[in-house]
Amino acid sequence: MAAQYVSVNGGLVLADDAKIGVSDLAMHRGYGIFDYFKLVDGKPVFIDEHFDRFFNSAREMHLDTGLNRTQLRSTVEELITMNNMPASGVKLLLTGGYSEDGYKMGVPNLLVMQYPLNFPKENALESGLKLASYNHVRQLPHIKTIDYLAAVRLHPFLGENGLDDILYHKNGIISECPRANFFIVTAREIITPTSNILKGITRSKVLGLNIDGYRVVERDFGLDEMFSAKEAFITSTTQYALPVTMVDGKTIGDGKIGTVTRQVRHQLYKLI
Amino acid sequence: MAAQYVSVNGGLVLADDAKIGVSDLAMHRGYGIFDYFKLVDGKPVFIDEHFDRFFNSAREMHLDTGLNRTQLRSTVEELITMNNMPASGVKLLLTGGYSEDGYKMGVPNLLVMQYPLNFPKENALESGLKLASYNHVRQLPHIKTIDYLAAVRLHPFLGENGLDDILYHKNGIISECPRANFFIVTAREIITPTSNILKGITRSKVLGLNIDGYRVVERDFGLDEMFSAKEAFITSTTQYALPVTMVDGKTIGDGKIGTVTRQVRHQLYKLI
Numbered sequence: 001m002a003a004q005y006v007s008v009n010g011g012l013v014l015a016d017d018a019k020i021g022v023s024d025l026a027m028h029r030g031y032g033i034f035d036y037f038k039l040v041d042g043k044p045v046f047i048d049e050h051f052d053r054f055f056n057s058a059r060e061m062h063l064d065t066g067l068n069r070t071q072l073r074s075t076v077e078e079l080i081t082m083n084n085m086p087a088s089g090v091k092l093l094l095t096g097g098y099s100e101d102g103y104k105m106g107v108p109n110l111l112v113m114q115y116p117l118n119f120p121k122e123n124a125l126e127s128g129l130k131l132a133s134y135n136h137v138r139q140l141p142h143i144k145t146i147d148y149l150a151a152v153r154l155h156p157f158l159g160e161n162g163l164d165d166i167l168y169h170k171n172g173i174i175s176e177c178p179r180a181n182f183f184i185v186t187a188r189e190i191i192t193p194t195s196n197i198l199k200g201i202t203r204s205k206v207l208g209l210n211i212d213g214y215r216v217v218e219r220d221f222g223l224d225e226m227f228s229a230k231e232a233f234i235t236s237t238t239q240y241a242l243p244v245t246m247v248d249g250k251t252i253g254d255g256k257i258g259t260v261t262r263q264v265r266h267q268l269y270k271l272i
Numbered sequence: 273m274a275a276q277y278v279s280v281n282g283g284l285v286l287a288d289d290a291k292i293g294v295s296d297l298a299m300h301r302g303y304g305i306f307d308y309f310k311l312v313d314g315k316p317v318f319i320d321e322h323f324d325r326f327f328n329s330a331r332e333m334h335l336d337t338g339l340n341r342t343q344l345r346s347t348v349e350e351l352i353t354m355n356n357m358p359a360s361g362v363k364l365l366l367t368g369g370y371s372e373d374g375y376k377m378g379v380p381n382l383l384v385m386q387y388p389l390n391f392p393k394e395n396a397l398e399s400g401l402k403l404a405s406y407n408h409v410r411q412l413p414h415i416k417t418i419d420y421l422a423a424v425r426l427h428p429f430l431g432e433n434g435l436d437d438i439l440y441h442k443n444g445i446i447s448e449c450p451r452a453n454f455f456i457v458t459a460r461e462i463i464t465p466t467s468n469i470l471k472g473i474t475r476s477k478v479l480g481l482n483i484d485g486y487r488v489v490e491r492d493f494g495l496d497e498m499f500s501a502k503e504a505f506i507t508s509t510t511q512y513a514l515p516v517t518m519v520d521g522k523t524i525g526d527g528k529i530g531t532v533t534r535q536v537r538h539q540l541y542k543l544i
Contacts, residue, residue, distance in 0.1 A: 002372075006294055008294070018293065018294045019291035019292060019293055019294065020291060020292060020293075020294055020299065021290065021291050021292075022278055022280070022290045022291065022292055022365075022383050022385065023385075024299070025424065026298060026299040026302070027292065027296070027298040027299060027304065027365065027367060027383075027418070028306075028365065028418060029418055029419075029420035029421070029423075029424050030298065030302025030303075030304070030417070030418040030419050030420060030421055031302075031420065031421060031424045031425075032299065032302070034300075061425055062425065062428050091374065093294075093299065093300065095299060096424065100274075101387070101390070102363065102385075102387070103420075103424065103427075103451075104424075104427060105424065105427065105428075111294050111299075113294065113295075113374075115373070115374070118373070136411070139408070139411065139421055139422055140421065140422070140425075145302070145421055146299070146300060146301055146302040147301075147302050147419065147421050148301035148302060148303065148375075149301070149302055149303060149411055149412065149417055149419050150411055150412070151301075152297065152301050152303045152368065152375065152376075152377065153303075153333055153334065153412075155375075155376060155377065156334050156377075179375075
């Protein structure tokens with residue numbers, strides 16, 4: 001069920017009435033940043049890390065958040081209380097603001113929106129995700145901007161071909177999925193790329209896990225190394241860890257969820 | 273003076289009341305396309321070319337324009353009549369539409385907006401523009417999407433350094449300015465890049481000009497060739513042709529508007 005309320009610049013508004021003037025720079029120049037965290041049993045998960053990243057993204061893009069950290073926290077709490085969706089996602093969205101000439105930044109608009117969580121289908125957990133590799137680097141990948149032009153454009157292609165997501169690489173060196181980080185598992189290592197990525201909060205949690213017999217390592221690797229991996233998986237706020245069993249039509253490992261992926265997923269659940 | 277009316281999905285709305293719901297995909301994922309043409313003495317200039325490009329951009333990004341060409345034309349004409357701004361710019365903006373999950377495309381929102389024209393300051397015509405080169409390629413540069421993340425982010429930097437605009441290059445090979453095409457003038461040629469650019473309507477008009485003693489050529493060139501050019505200029509719908517006299521603090525030619533730039537500008541005026 002959709003959320004009843006949205007917060008617009010610190011004030012609660014009925015979702016159906018929540019609107020933004022047509023001169024906003026997000027609409028004219030795709031200029032904005034966001035962050036997204038989940039609520040489990042009504043409680044925000046890793047909210048401090050998400051707030052850190054949100055304020056950092058704003059600073060990097062020269063956008064004033066309008067609210068300070070304490071005020072934003074109150075705004076989020078008020079919204080959560082009013083919407084009463086104990087299992088949900090909360091999105092903080094900060095736009096380039098109303099621009100007189102459609103190019104220069106204005107005073108940013110700050111939206112806080114709540115969404116029902118879409119849990120992965122049970123079969124995605126067992127049979128895994130099918131990805132298509134794509135040579136692309138998001139501009140400013142280390143900042144959580146609203147730039148998803150390439151990914152959204154490819155969405156119809158994924159649907160037509162029974163694929164679940166895209167895996168970005170740059171001339172064969174893997175980086176990330178549009179909305180998730182990527183990991184492979186080799187004989188003794190769990191490896192995740194370090195270049196041209198957004199450093200996900202869930203990714204950082206995986207880096208801190210203890211998986212018996214494995215070191216968790218940050219380093220770049222290519223498509224070839226991925227195709228010879230034992231397992232592959234993605235991580236994200238909504239998906240925790242999900243197995244990847246096929247890329248470009250080729251099977252990864254034995255094509256089923258691996259024991260390491262299962263352990264990572266289990267440990268993330270325990271952590272949250 | 274700002275326009276009084278805006279067209280939202282084919283209907284006229286007072287500009288102050290023109291709003292879009294907060295679930296639009298332009299706001300969430302920077303997903304949308306646009307085009308922009310000018311009115312001179314109340315008459316649209318090169319509107320057929322701009323419409324061609326607009327419908328092509330929509331098709332490339334899998335966005336349904338909602339209105340066909342005839343309907344869009346009527347919408348534009350109605351808006352122009354109501355706003356009564358004989359010297360102005362008209363922007364067609366097509367967004368990714370309302371998205372339930374903030375990621376998948378919805379039914380696009382179509383906005384038509386009118387703006388006062390900002391004519392270049394008289395001194396820009398004579399003393400020319402100062403640019404800063406920047407290693408960047410817009411994603412999907414051949415499509416007129418709303419992706420201007422890099423350019424808008426650099427805008428404060430330009431202001432602080434007394435610069436007018438950015439000149440994109442890829443590892444030294446020049447492409448374009450964020451909102452304009454770029455030309456250099458050598459002993460016998462007027463040259464404009466052909467790779468990683470949006471093919472501007474004004475650029476296409478320059479390609480068709482007859483400038484005595486010069487061939488107009490489309491080919492890529494590097495920063496070095498630019499620094500040894502006799503003249504450089506940009507072209508755009510609003511600016512016609514404007515001289516570029518400095519890039520990265522180095523003077524181009526003799527640092528003043530050149531005779532070829534002056535002729536190009538003059539011929540564009542006559543054409544329009």
